Every structure is written in C-alpha cells, then in structure tokens.
Amino acid sequence: MSTTILQPGQIEGASGDIPELRLPSADLFGNRARRLRQLAEGHSLADYLRFLAALAEAQQLAVGQLGDLPLPSAGQLEQCRAHHMPPLTPAGWARDPIWRSLARQLAAAVRTATPAAGQAALDRIVASADDWLEAQAALLLESRSEGLDLACAPILGAALQVYWSQLAHRLTPAQVARPEYPNLCPVCGSHPVASVARIGGAENGLRYLHCALCESEWHVVRAKCSNCDNTKDIAYYSIEGGDGAVRAEACPECHSYLKIVHQDKDPNVDPVADDLASLALDLLMGEHGYATSGANLLMIHGSET
Ligand SMILES: [Zn+2]
Numbered sequence: 001m002s003t004t005i006l007q008p009g010q011i012e013g014a015s016g017d018i019p020e021l022r023l024p025s026a027d028l029f030g031n032r033a034r035r036l037r038q039l040a041e042g043h044s045l046a047d048y049l050r051f052l053a054a055l056a057e058a059q060q061l062a063v064g065q066l067g068d069l070p071l072p073s074a075g076q077l078e079q080c081r082a083h084h085m086p087p088l089t090p091a092g093w094a095r096d097p098i099w100r101s102l103a104r105q106l107a108a109a110v111r112t113a114t115p116a117a118g119q120a121a122l123d124r125i126v127a128s129a130d131d132w133l134e135a136q137a138a139l140l141l142e143s144r145s146e147g148l149d150l151a152c153a154p155i156l157g158a159a160l161q162v163y164w165s166q167l168a169h170r171l172t173p174a175q176v177a178r179p180e181y182p183n184l185c186p187v188c189g190s191h192p193v194a195s196v197a198r199i200g201g202a203e204n205g206l207r208y209l210h211c212a213l214c215e216s217e218w219h220v221v222r223a224k225c226s227n228c229d230n231t232k233d234i235a236y237y238s239i240e241g242g243d244g245a246v247r248a249e250a251c252p253e254c255h256s257y258l259k260i261v262h263q264d265k266d267p268n269v270d271p272v273a274d275d276l277a278s279l280a281l282d283l284l285m286g287e288h289g290y291a292t293s294g295a296n297l298l299m300i301h302g303s304e305t
C-alpha cells in the first residue's frame with residue numbers, strides 16, 4: 001500500500017473553457033469489453049472478467065440494434081435545465097418497456113459465456129414476467145438489495161445501462177444544467193461508479209466522475225471528496241506492486257472512498273471495468289475503515305459473496 005496527500009489546485013489548472021459534461025460515446029461498451037479482456041490476462045478473477053467482457057460485447061451489439069429512443073420534450077428539458085435538475089432521473093422519467101427486451105436479449109446472449117451454475121439466473125430473466133422485471137429494476141435503481149435477485153442483477157443493470165446511456169448519448173451538453181449536487185450525475189442523478197483522470201485535448205489532466213447508470217461524465221476538481229465536498233487531507237491508496245492506474249481517493253471526514261482511474265498510466269482504463277477488476281483495493285479500503293461511495297450496477301454488494 002502507498003499513499004500520497006494532495007491539496008486542491010496542486011494539479012488542476014485554472015478552470016476556463018473546460019468541458020463540464022462528457023456525454024457517452026456510441027462505442028463505450030465495445031471499448032469496455034476490450035478493457036475487460038485486457039484486464040483478464042493473468043488475473044485471479046480471469047473467468048469472471050471474461051464473462052463481463054462477453055456481457056459488454058452484448059451491450060454494444062444491443063446499442064447497434066436500438067432505434068432512436070423517445071427523449072423528454074424540449075420544454076421538459078428546458079424546465080430541468082432552468083431548475084438545475086437532471087432530466088433523466090429514474091424516479092422522474094418513465095423508462096421505455098424496451099429495456100425489458102434488452103434484459104432478455106442480454107441474458108440469452110451471454111449464456112454460452114456463463115458457467116452452468118449461473119445459467120438458471122439467465123433462464124429466469126428470459127422467462128420473466130414484465131412486472132417482476134420492473135420490480136427488480138426499481139430495487140436496483142433505488143440501491144435496495146432486499147428482495148433483489150442478486151444473480152440476475154448484473155444482467156438487469158447492464159440492460160438499464162444500455163437504455164440510459166443511449167438516451168444520454170442523444171442529448172447535448174447545452175441541454176443539461178450544472179448539477180445542484182456535484183456528487184450526483186447531472187444527466188440522471190445517479191451515483192458515480194468511479195472517477196477518471198483524463199489525458200488529451202481540453203480535458204487533459206482533468207478529473208471526471210463517471211455515472212454508474214447513464215455513463216455520462218462530469219467535471220469535479222481533483223483532491224476533493226465527491227461524497228461530502230471536503231478538500232482537506234484527501235489521501236490516495238493503491239495496491240503495492242500495481243501500475244498505479246487505479247487508486248482509491250479517501251476522505252478522512254466522511255470515511256468514504258471513490259476509485260480514480262488514470263489515463264496517463266494506461267490510456268485504456270475504463271471506470272466500470274477497472275473498478276470490477278480491482279476488488280483487492282476495496283478489501284484494503286475496508287480494512288482501513290473506509291466505505292465506498294461508488295455504485296457499480298454490475299457488482300451489487302447485497303451479500304458477503
Ligand atoms: Zn447518469
């Protein structure tokens with residue numbers, strides 16, 4: 001383990017015309033699949049990461065087959081923007097039933113990549129009633145694990161990611177207000193999965209939080225707790241012997257941490273993939289008394305498994 005302490009402003013340049021919001025790209029799941037396969041090489045959780053790669057490939061395929069999804073009207077978008085409200089919150093936006101087809105499609109697509117023990121969960125999704133899927137989605141989106149089918153949750157989360165990211169993809173940054181609470185996604189109000197320190201272009205050296213649901217990214221200065229806004233004595237933890245591409249940003253005030261992935265260490269880092277491949281860092285942070293403030297829809301912590 002190693003730690004360093006940074007103060008805000010030490011590394012972040014003065015903000016001027018920096019992009020505050022990065023909406024999801026059309027090929028994000030394909031990139032994630034490649035990253036997961038890269039991370040699986042020599043990894044103790046290689047089979048698990050390859051399953052997730054197959055899931056991300058199925059997500060990318062589903063994106064290509066989706067038509068244009070209905071968006072909020074221009075009037076609704078403007079009202080949200082004027083009131084600094086995220087326009088696509090799960091509680092405020094009636095999700096299109098197409099997400100249920102996506103869930104069944106993903107379950108069928110990853111069957112051959114799934115060990116026999118996991119196939120019953122896939123069958124449950126393929127044969128599920130609409131009401132059950134909607135109830136499970138509601139639990140997942142409200143971060144409630146009681147009553148959630150934990151074996152099915154990653155597939156349902158993946159389907160919701162496809163649906164929400166494709167809505168977000170069709171927005172423009174000008175349609176979205178700066179968030180009232182910068183710890184939540186300005187597009188859909190969800191928690192971040194992790195943050196990414198980016199390289200290249202106008203975003204070089206900037207840190208963005210990455211939404212766990214709609215895959216949008218929003219700018220938050222470095223060395224600032226994304227959970228409670230504290231800027232004092234933020235510390236960074238990493239696994240000894242790693243390449244430093246993934247660290248945990250820990251806050252002594254609220255005792256939470258959020259992972260940060262560094263493109264300057266590896267340009268292929270992906271907040272979701274690298275979060276899933278760095279569970280050892282979560283264990284380390286737990287030993288130090290920190291709880292994660294991140295959410296990952298593909299890894300639901302509803303039990304001790
Ligand atoms: Zn979002």
Ligand SMILES: [Zn+2]
Binds near residue numbers: 230
């Ligand atoms: Zn904090």
